[in-house]
Amino acid sequence: xxxxxxxxxxxxxxxxxxxxxxxxxxxxxxxxxxxxxxxxxxxxxxxxxxxxxxxxxxxxxxxxxxxxxxxxxxxxxxxxxxxxxxxxxxxxxxxxxxxxxxxxxxxxxxxx
Amino acid sequence: xxxxxxxxxxxxxxxxxxxxxxxxxxxxxxxxxxxxxxxxxxxxxxxxxxxxxxxxxxxxxxxxxxxxxxxxxxxxxxxxxxxxxxxxxxxxxxxxxxxxxxxxxxxxxxxxxxxxxxxxxxxxxxxxxxxxxxxxxxxxxxxxxxxxxxxxxxxxxxxxxxxxxxxxxxxxxxxxxxxxxxxxxxxxxxxxxxxxxxxxxxxxxxxxxxxxxxxxxxxxxxxxxxxxxxxxxxxxxxxxxxxxxxxxxxxxxxxxxxxxxxxxxxxxxxxxxxxxxxxxxxxxxxxxxxxxxxxxxxxxxxxxxxxxxxxxxxxxxxxxxxxxxxxxxxxxxxxxxxxxxxxxxxxxxxxxxxxxxxxxxxxxxxxxxxxxxxxxxxxxxxxxxxxxxxxxxxxxxxxxxxxxxxxxxxxxxxxxxxxxxxxxxxxxxxxxxxxxxxxxxxxxxxxxxxxxxxxxxxxxxxxxxxxxxxxxxxxxxxxxxxxxxxxxxxxxxxxxxxxxxxxxxxxxxxxxxxxxxxxxxxxxxxxxxxxxxxxxxxxxxxxxxxxxxxxxxxxxxxxxxxxxxxxxxxxxxxxxxxxxxxxxxxx
Numbered sequence: 001x002x003x004x005x006x007x008x009x010x011x012x013x014x015x016x017x018x019x020x021x022x023x024x025x026x027x028x029x030x031x032x033x034x035x036x037x038x039x040x041x042x043x044x045x046x047x048x049x050x051x052x053x054x055x056x057x058x059x060x061x062x063x064x065x066x067x068x069x070x071x072x073x074x075x076x077x078x079x080x081x082x083x084x085x086x087x088x089x090x091x092x093x094x095x096x097x098x099x100x101x102x103x104x105x106x107x108x109x110x111x112x
Numbered sequence: 113x114x115x116x117x118x119x120x121x122x123x124x125x126x127x128x129x130x131x132x133x134x135x136x137x138x139x140x141x142x143x144x145x146x147x148x149x150x151x152x153x154x155x156x157x158x159x160x161x162x163x164x165x166x167x168x169x170x171x172x173x174x175x176x177x178x179x180x181x182x183x184x185x186x187x188x189x190x191x192x193x194x195x196x197x198x199x200x201x202x203x204x205x206x207x208x209x210x211x212x213x214x215x216x217x218x219x220x221x222x223x224x225x226x227x228x229x230x231x232x233x234x235x236x237x238x239x240x241x242x243x244x245x246x247x248x249x250x251x252x253x254x255x256x257x258x259x260x261x262x263x264x265x266x267x268x269x270x271x272x273x274x275x276x277x278x279x280x281x282x283x284x285x286x287x288x289x290x291x292x293x294x295x296x297x298x299x300x301x302x303x304x305x306x307x308x309x310x311x312x313x314x315x316x317x318x319x320x321x322x323x324x325x326x327x328x329x330x331x332x333x334x335x336x337x338x339x340x341x342x343x344x345x346x347x348x349x350x351x352x353x354x355x356x357x358x359x360x361x362x363x364x365x366x367x368x369x370x371x372x373x374x375x376x377x378x379x380x381x382x383x384x385x386x387x388x389x390x391x392x393x394x395x396x397x398x399x400x401x402x403x404x405x406x407x408x409x410x411x412x413x414x415x416x417x418x419x420x421x422x423x424x425x426x427x428x429x430x431x432x433x434x435x436x437x438x439x440x441x442x443x444x445x446x447x448x449x450x451x452x453x454x455x456x457x458x459x460x461x462x463x464x465x466x467x468x469x470x471x472x473x474x475x476x477x478x479x480x481x482x483x484x485x486x487x488x489x490x491x492x493x494x495x496x497x498x499x500x501x502x503x504x505x506x507x508x509x510x511x512x513x514x515x516x517x518x519x520x521x522x523x524x525x526x527x528x529x530x531x532x533x534x535x536x537x538x539x540x541x542x543x544x545x546x547x548x549x550x551x552x553x554x555x556x557x558x559x560x561x562x563x564x565x566x567x568x569x570x571x572x573x574x575x576x577x578x579x580x581x582x583x584x585x586x587x588x589x590x591x592x593x594x595x596x597x598x599x600x601x602x603x604x605x606x607x608x609x610x611x612x613x614x615x616x617x618x619x620x621x622x623x624x625x626x627x628x629x630x631x632x633x634x635x636x637x638x639x640x641x642x643x644x645x646x647x648x649x650x651x652x653x654x655x656x657x658x659x660x661x662x663x664x665x666x667x668x669x670x671x672x673x674x675x676x677x678x679x680x681x682x683x684x685x686x687x688x689x690x691x692x693x694x695x696x697x698x699x
Binding site: 009010011013014032033034055056083085 | 636637638639640641680681682683685686
C-alpha cells in the first residue's frame with residue numbers, strides 16, 4: 001500500500017476530488033495547509049498596506065491506495081491540479097506498512 | 113395493564129397495587145405508553161406516573177419496614193417535584209430521627225429497601241440521613257441542598273419529612289447570600305461544559321444553559337424569598353422540555369438526556385412534529401425563555417440582597433446615605449438601581465418610538481430592562497411605515513451597541529418585538545442550522561455577526577451599511593429555501609421600505625445579502641490570479657470599492673460568528689489576496 005500526499009492550490013480542490021473519484025478512489029482526507037516552495041512567498045497589498053505573504057495557503061490531500069493504483073492516482077492529481085503556474089504544488093508517495101479500519105478491525109488492502 | 117388514576121382521584125383503594133417494586137419498571141413504561149396513546153400529556157401524565165411510582169414505593173415500604181417509628185421514606189428530585197418521567201431515576205432519602213432506631217436496624221432496613229429496587233432494574237439514587245445530617249449536608253453541598261428543597265413524604269413518618277423540609281428551607285433562606293452566587297456559579301459551569309440549549313444541534317436537555325436544571329434552579333432561587341420567579345411562559349417552557357425529555361427516554365429506551373441527531377426524527381414524530389427542525393426550534397424557544405428567566409430572577413435576587421442591608425457594612429453605609437438612584441437616561445426612561453425602567457410620567461401607549469428608544473438605550477448603556485418596561489414596550493403602538501427618522505436612529509444605535517446587543521436582542525425577541533419590527537424575522541427565529549460549523553440558530557447567528565462586525569467598523573466607509581447587512585444577511589434561511597442568499601436579498605426591499613431606508617442604502621444591503629458568500633466561495637475555489645475571478649467578484653458588486661471592503665469585513669464577521677474554527681488564517685489569506693487583487697483592478 002502507498003500513501004499519496006498532494007499539496008495543491010486551494011482552487012483546484014474540487015477538480016482534484018472529481019478526478020480522484022473518476023479514478024476509483026473511495027476516500028480522501030482534505031485539510032488546510034500553508035507553506036512555500038521555490039517562490040518563497042509573495043507580496044500583496046490590502047487596505048493600502050503592502051505585506052508579505054510568507055506562507056501561501058494550500059490544500060493538502062492524503063489518499064491511501066493499493067500499490068498498483070499509486071501511479072494512476074498520482075497522475076490523476078497532477079493532471080487535475082495543474083495550471084502551469086508557480087505554486088501548483090507537489091505530489092509524493094510513500095510506502096505504508098499497514099492500514100486498519102477502526103470500525104471493523106480489518107487490516108491491509110481490505111481496510112482501504 | 114392497570115388503570116392509571118389521576119393524582120386527584122383519591123384513595124389507594126381505588127387502584128390495584130403493584131406488588132412492591134418488582135414490576136415497577138415495566139408497569140411505569142406501560143403506563144407511560146398507555147397514557148400517551150390516550151392523549152394524556154405533559155404535567156398530568158407526569159403526575160400520574162409519579163403517583164404510580166409512589167404507590168409502588170409505599171407497598172415496598174410496608175413490606176420492608178412495616179409500622180416502624182422514627183423513620184420515613186422521602187422522595188427528592190423529579191419524584192419529589194412530581195414531574196417524574198417514564199424512565200426517571202428514583203431519588204430517595206431514608207430519613208430517621210437519630211434516636212428511635214439503632215444504627216444496625218437502620219442499616220438492615222436500608223438493605224431491605226434499596227436492593228429490591230436495584231434488582232427490579234430501576235436507577236436508584238439513595239441516601240440515609242438523620243434530620244441533623246440533612247441540615248449538615250445541605251449546608252455544605254449545594255447540589256444536596258437544592259435537591260432536599262424538593263423533599264416530599266412517600267411512606268413512614270410524614271411529620272419527620274415535614275420537619276426536615278421546614279428546617280432545610282429555613283437554612284436555605286438564612287444562607288441566601290452564600291447560596292445565590294453558588295447557584296449561579298453552578299449554572300455558569302454547566303453552561304461552559306454543555307453549551308446553550310437553544311443553539312445546540314444535539315442539546316443536553318438537562319444540563320445545558322436554559323435546560324431542565326436551570327428551570328429547577330428558578331424554584332431554588334425563589335425559595336430564598338429574595339425574589340419571585342417568572343411563571344406563565346416560563347413554566348410552559350419547562351414543561352415542554354420535560355415533554356421532550358420523556359419522549360427522548362421512550363424513544364431511546366433509556367434515560368439519556370442528549371437529544372442526538374440519530375434520535376431527533378423519532379422524538380419529533382413522537383411529539384407530533386413533522387419536521388425535526390421544528391422540534392429543535394421549539395427547544396430553542398424554551399431554552400431561551402428559561403435562560404432569560406434565570407437571568408431575570410438572578411437580578412431580582414441580587415437587588416433584594418443589596419436592598420436588604422444584610423450585606424457588607426460598607427454597602428449598608430453607602431445605602432443609608434443615599435436615596436434610591438433614579439436617573440433619567442432617555443425620554444421616558446430612567447435608570448433605577450442599575451436597571452432600565454419606564455419613567456413614571458411616560459405614556460407607553462401613546463409612544464410608538466418607546467420600544468426602539470429603550471432598546472437603543474439598553475444597548476448603549478448596558479442597563480437590563482425591568483419586566484415592567486418590557487410589558488410597556490409590548491403595549492406601545494406600532495411604528496408608522498415607513499419608520500420616522502428617529503426610529504432609524506434608534507435602530508442604528510441599537511445595532512452599534514455591540515457589547516450589549518446580544519442580551520438586549522434576546523429580551524426584545526422573547527417579548528415579540530423583533531418580529532413586530534421585522535416580520536421576516538419569524539422565518540429564521542430559533543431556526544437550527546444543521547451544518548456542523550454553525551454553533552447558533554440562524555437568528556442568533558445574525559446578531560452575533562453584527563457584534564463581531566463592530567471590530568471592522570473602521571475598515572469600512574459606512575459602518576451602518578455593514579451592521580444592517582450583518583443583521584439580515586441570512587434572513588433568507590427559512591424553511592424551504594434553496595438559496596438563502598437569493599431568497600434573503602428578495603426580502604430586503606420590503607424591509608428597507610418598512611424601515612424607511614434610502615433606495616441606495618436598501619439596494620446596497622440587497623447586493624451584499626445576495627453576494628455575502630461570494631468572496632468566501634471565490635477565494636477558496638477559484639484562482640485569484642485569474643482576471644475572470646476578479647471580474648466576477650467586481651461585477652457582482654457593481655465595481656464599487658466601498659461594497660468590496662464591506663463584503664470583506666462581512667465575510668470575516670460571518671465566519672467568526674458561525675463558529676470558532678471557520679475563519680482560519682488560511683481562509684483569511686485567501687480572502688485578502690482576492691480582495692487585494694480586486695482593489696488593484698479598480699484603480
